[in-house]
Amino acid sequence: MEENNNSTQWDLWEVFTQKRTGAPHEHAGSVHAPDKEMALQNARDVYSRRGEAINLWVVPSEAIVANQPEDVGNFFEPSNDKIYRHPQFYKLPKGVELE
Amino acid sequence: MDGINKVLFEYCLRLGDSSLIAGQRLAEWCGHGPILEEDIAMTNMSLDLIGQARTFLTYAGEIEGKERTEDDLAYLRDTMEFRNVLLVEQPNGDFAVTMMKQFFFSAYLFLLYKELSNSKDATIAAVAAKSLKEVTYHLRHTSQWILRLGDGTDESNKRTQDALNDLWMYTGDLFDMDTVDAELIKAGIACDLNKIKQEWQAMITEILTKAKLNIPSPDTWMMKGSRTGKHTEYLGYILAEMQTLQREYPGAKW
Numbered sequence: 001m002e003e004n005n006n007s008t009q010w011d012l013w014e015v016f017t018q019k020r021t022g023a024p025h026e027h028a029g030s031v032h033a034p035d036k037e038m039a040l041q042n043a044r045d046v047y048s049r050r051g052e053a054i055n056l057w058v059v060p061s062e063a064i065v066a067n068q069p070e071d072v073g074n075f076f077e078p079s080n081d082k083i084y085r086h087p088q089f090y091k092l093p094k095g096v097e098l099e
Numbered sequence: 100m101d102g103i104n105k106v107l108f109e110y111c112l113r114l115g116d117s118s119l120i121a122g123q124r125l126a127e128w129c130g131h132g133p134i135l136e137e138d139i140a141m142t143n144m145s146l147d148l149i150g151q152a153r154t155f156l157t158y159a160g161e162i163e164g165k166e167r168t169e170d171d172l173a174y175l176r177d178t179m180e181f182r183n184v185l186l187v188e189q190p191n192g193d194f195a196v197t198m199m200k201q202f203f204f205s206a207y208l209f210l211l212y213k214e215l216s217n218s219k220d221a222t223i224a225a226v227a228a229k230s231l232k233e234v235t236y237h238l239r240h241t242s243q244w245i246l247r248l249g250d251g252t253d254e255s256n257k258r259t260q261d262a263l264n265d266l267w268m269y270t271g272d273l274f275d276m277d278t279v280d281a282e283l284i285k286a287g288i289a290c291d292l293n294k295i296k297q298e299w300q301a302m303i304t305e306i307l308t309k310a311k312l313n314i315p316s317p318d319t320w321m322m323k324g325s326r327t328g329k330h331t332e333y334l335g336y337i338l339a340e341m342q343t344l345q346r347e348y349p350g351a352k353w
Binding site: 009010031032033034037038041042044045046049 | 134135136137139140143236239240243247
């Protein structure tokens with residue numbers, strides 16, 4: 001992440017919300033906050049003000065590692081050109097019904 | 100209104116008006132918050148408080164039995180008829196003043212609603228129990244800010260200490276009691292404010308000390324008067340803004 005010492009903005013935090021027990025935490029967006037407790041409170045106010053979540057995670061944005069756009073080729077394409085990797089490649093035996 | 104209804108009406112106005120004016124003051128920050136997240140936090144708190152006010156004022160109207168609605172009570176009464184505590188009508192000032200005001204008030208409501216959730220009046224008990232969850236969050240949010248502002252930079256500490264010094268004289272009014280309280284405490288409806296006063300002091304002392312702020316002397320002169328409708332000059336301006344639409348276009352609806 002690029003350092004910007006002139007910035008008056010607080011650190012950025014990514015917010016993940018869980019909608020019900022057992023459901024995965026899903027990325028909801030981001031908030032600015034000076035520390036983790038305020039990040040949690042800001043996340044609550046911005047992303048769960050109408051009861052959208054039962055649990056929240058906040059993660060410093062800089063802790064997230066993402067692949068570079070130029071990685072698209074070597075990261076993802078190999079799995080697309082082998083059709084037997086996809087379930088559609090296999091024919092269902094007679095008598096088996098899809099839910 | 101017979102005896103008990105008369106004091107119960109008065110008591111509901113005190114509860115409703117305090118939340119209403121606190122909510123109106125916080126709403127003044129809408130679009131002016133220091134950052135977007137805090138703007139939303141303050142307006143969330145404002146909406147919680149206005150929600151509480153609506154229920155208490157609706158109930159007050161029912162008790163009075165003159166078919167006055169929550170809107171009639173909020174928009175068509177004058178300064179002297181308002182019963183909100185003096186603290187909440189004080190100007191927002193800078194962010195430190197707003198947070199200090201809200202911190203004092205949230206700690207007060209937290210203790211008050213905790214007591215009132217055991218009230219023998221079923222409506223008051225229900226509203227208090229529901230609102231307790233809201234003010235618990237308000238207290239958490241404002242406490243966190245006081246800690247950060249007090250124990251922050253030299254400037255933030257100075258501004259927060261100034262806010263504390265300026266607002267302190269309005270905190271005595273929060274716990275002022277009269278015959279309305281006495282009668283309703285006897286009936287098991289109201290909260291004995293003397294009881295929660297000690298807890299309130301302990302609660303705020305803990306946070307303020309951690310925040311490296313000096314608590315003013317307990318002998319400070321305290322301004323009182325909200326119980327009888329004697330307000331500071333600021334309430335009139337709040338009402339002028341809040342009531343202007345309903346006064347200019349009587350009966351106007353969304």
